[in-house]
Amino acid sequence: MEIIGSQRTSKADDVVVSTLPLYRSAPPELEVRLEDFELFAIHRLRVLKGISDGLSRGKKPDEMEKLVKDLWKANMTHSQALELNKDLISHFVLRLVYCRTEDLRKWFLSMETALFRHRFRLQTLQAQRALLAEFDLPYKAVSQAEFESVKEKLVQVARSIGQSLPSADGIYFKVPFEEVPELVAGRKVFLQNGNAYVAMNQVVSLLVTQFRSHLSKALVLTNRKWTSTIREQEKERLTPIVEALSTSYLGPDYSQPRESADISLKDLDQVANSSFPLCMRHLFEKLREDHHLKHGGRMQLGLFLKRYTKMDKEIECSEWNGVGLKLDDALAFWKAEFSRKVFSPAYSGLGIGEDN
Numbered sequence: 561m562e563i564i565g566s567q568r569t570s571k572a573d574d575v576v577v578s579t580l581p582l583y584r585s586a587p588p589e590l591e592v593r594l595e596d597f598e599l600f601a602i603h604r605l606r607v608l609k610g611i612s613d614g615l616s617r618g619k620k621p622d623e624m625e626k627l628v629k630d631l632w633k634a635n636m637t638h639s640q641a642l643e644l645n646k647d648l649i650s651h652f653v654l655r656l657v658y659c660r661t662e663d664l665r666k667w668f669l670s671m672e673t674a675l676f677r678h679r680f681r682l683q684t685l686q687a688q689r690a691l692l693a694e695f696d697l698p699y700k701a702v703s704q705a706e707f708e709s710v711k712e713k714l715v716q717v718a719r720s721i722g723q724s725l726p727s728a729d730g731i732y733f734k735v736p737f738e739e740v741p742e743l744v745a746g747r748k749v750f751l752q753n754g755n756a757y758v759a760m761n762q763v764v765s766l767l768v769t770q771f772r773s774h775l776s777k778a779l780v781l782t783n784r785k786w787t788s789t790i791r792e793q794e795k796e797r798l799t800p801i802v803e804a805l806s807t808s809y810l811g812p813d814y815s816q817p818r819e820s821a822d823i824s825l826k827d828l829d830q831v832a833n834s835s836f837p838l839c840m841r842h843l844f845e846k847l848r849e850d851h852h853l854k855h856g857g858r859m860q861l862g863l864f865l866k867r868y869t870k871m872d873k874e875i876e877c878s879e880w881n882g883v884g885l886k887l888d889d890a891l892a893f894w895k896a897e898f899s900r901k902v903f904s905p906a907y908s909g910l911g912i913g914e915d916n
Contacts, residue, residue, distance in 0.1 A: 604650035628678040
């Protein structure tokens with residue numbers, strides 16, 4: 561079954577349409593310009609790498625949902641029809657890019673699964689149910705009689721994870737426990753006779769397992785097609801783009817000098833707490849505390865604090881911008897710190913020229 565977008569479900573005169581496709585197969589009717597082929601892929605890649613960065617920083621689920629929403633809005637949002645086309649095209653282009661090695665497949669699979677999870681949670685309840693119907697899972701909702709028989713256990717689980725208590729009109733699905741490993745690992749479901757009772761607000765875990773399984777198999781098949789036919793057939797046109805995209809740099813452009821605001825001495829402590837990397841913050845705090853640093857520490861912190869200009873021949877890389885202290889402010893800063901140590905009553909005055 562080909563799924564280009566989520567099918568419509570009607571109730572009375574209402575029509576519910578989900579904007580989250582399942583990527584079961586590439587839409588053959590879409591024509592893509594070569595410029596859009598690369599541009600759409602880069603935009604989606606920014607979303608995936610933003611998700612990767614958020615996960616590596618240990619962001620919480622609610623923070624990740626906000627991050628995904630902002631990333632999608634910044635890179636992928638257009639009118640509904642164009643956005644759906646861009647979504648489909650960019651996914652299948654990156655599937656081609658990241659199918660080529662095991663490491664690339666593993667990264668793409670993890671990031672696309674995370675993207676699907678958070679986009680599903682941002683859907684309306686009606687759209688979520690439409691997507692659930694599209695997966696055509698062989699699991700039925702628990703009957704009222706069975707719900708009443710396990711209601712007490714379901715209440716205990718809901719209380720333990722801080723969720724709202726199950727009600728008679730709530731929907732639960734009974735599925736084999738191996739289909740929802742993350743819910744089982746987090747003790748978020750009630751298990752009985754090898755089955756897990758999954759609430760409607762937890763069904764994303766069930767769909768994510770199915771989505772990941774399908775995408776994993778599709779990546780292997782795409783790799784076979786790439787190596788057997790596509791790479792050679794498209795060696796003059798698409799192959800260079802595909803092979804370059806996986807290593808594309810998507811960060812800020814440092815090729816041009818950037819205007820930056822001057823940092824004054826009165827702002828230095830605030831900037832240190834909010835923006836210094838840990839190693840520089842540690843040196844800065846030790847200097848404030850002891851009013852002394854060894855030679856290596858002075859060299860590192862001094863270079864970090866200064867503002868590089870074109871006259872700094874020893875620093876040729878334009879990304880070495882430093883904090884931005886002017887020369888006069890830097891001299892005043894070091895003079896103020898070291899003079900406290902030199903003129904302290906406890907200072908012995910010996911070994912001034914030694915680095916100890």
